[in-house]
Amino acid sequence: MFVLITNYVRNSGWPNSQCMPMKCTIFVQLWLVQLFSDHVTSHIVTAEVRTCISVSVFCVCFCVCVTLFVWLWLLLWVVFTMANQLLVGPMPNPALFRDWSFNRFSSLVLVDRDTSIQWCQDVGLLPSRKQCPNCRLDMPICNTRAQGAGRVTCVGKAFRCQKAVYVGRARPHDVEISLARGTWFDKSKLPMELVLSLTYMMAHGESYEHIIREARTLDVDDPQHLSSETVADWYMYFREAVLESILDRFRTRGPIGGPGATVEIDEAKIGHRKYNRGRVVDGHWILGMIDRQTGEVRVEILPNNDRSAQAMLPLIQQHVLPGTTIMTDEWRAYHGLPAAGFGHLTVNHSLHFVDPQTGAHTQNIESTWRHMKRKICRGGVRNADQQLDLHLAEFLWRRELDRSGASPFIDLIGLIAQLYSGN
């Protein structure tokens, strides 16, 4: 073979040949030959050829090194990605939030502004796209012009459309619409990471003190510092959203009960307690209805604390289907129920808890009152009188979540996204 190659090299006119592919082929062949025997090649390989061979060897080694480096980089990338998936998990899947601690939420969602915005768009808290009102084209997202000069804007991004020429019939324009407009973050002076943290903690019913303490540990730009007044304001927005959602659910589901079903009804006084000789002297009368089969509760505040039949019967008719068997105590306002198309059984509480003849009792609704009073009257609620409807709504919302096992945060995010879609 060596002789063949030697002859081939000589016949090809090496090194005077100008044909580059030919030269390259010969380089490789010579290099191979040299690998096997220096002795064979020594008499045909000139100094120039030796230099060429060295350059070729260097090039081949360089290519091999580059290839190895690329492969190593790819391998490391795959390993790091897999490790990241294993350690941190995939990007926030709302369904998994029930098991998420606040630290996990903040380490995944509150990493930086772009991640927070992306997550909010995924769950519907911020709009993903908006059409320009002038030219009807999709508007790109950019930093808002209001940002800077020490001003804290909640989201800091806006949809912006800049057209220097006519687009169809639309004149040249420069339109900016805040990303936060019409959303949960609208008009907030807090940075959005703080609003998200607040939302998470309110959904889990954390106290003002806990929220303020946790907010201080967050690495967010908050020149105003979260005060308990601000937390109180946000809790009110949260309860307003919950109230809207509860009323909407009531409307969608329609009245409770029905023929064959049993509903317990009772009134209770709830609100601010003034301990005047051990008596509740201030508060509101509320009317509660519970469907024994489904466990669903409806609550209404009685206008002007009026416990008469005229005040209560329309509310009962609004929430309970005709034909339902209603169980109450012996308060006289309930005496008109049979005439209104309901079955009616009573229990005399001064004698027994359960009526020995009919088996009628109102223990489910009374147990609900106990839970409600524990939450609303002793839960550090200072102004339950003014915001009783909001507190009742929060109680009913949490009660439903406890029964269904759903995540409070995901439920809250869902109802906020529905109320404040920003579109």
Ligand SMILES: [Zn+2]
């Ligand atoms: Zn436009």
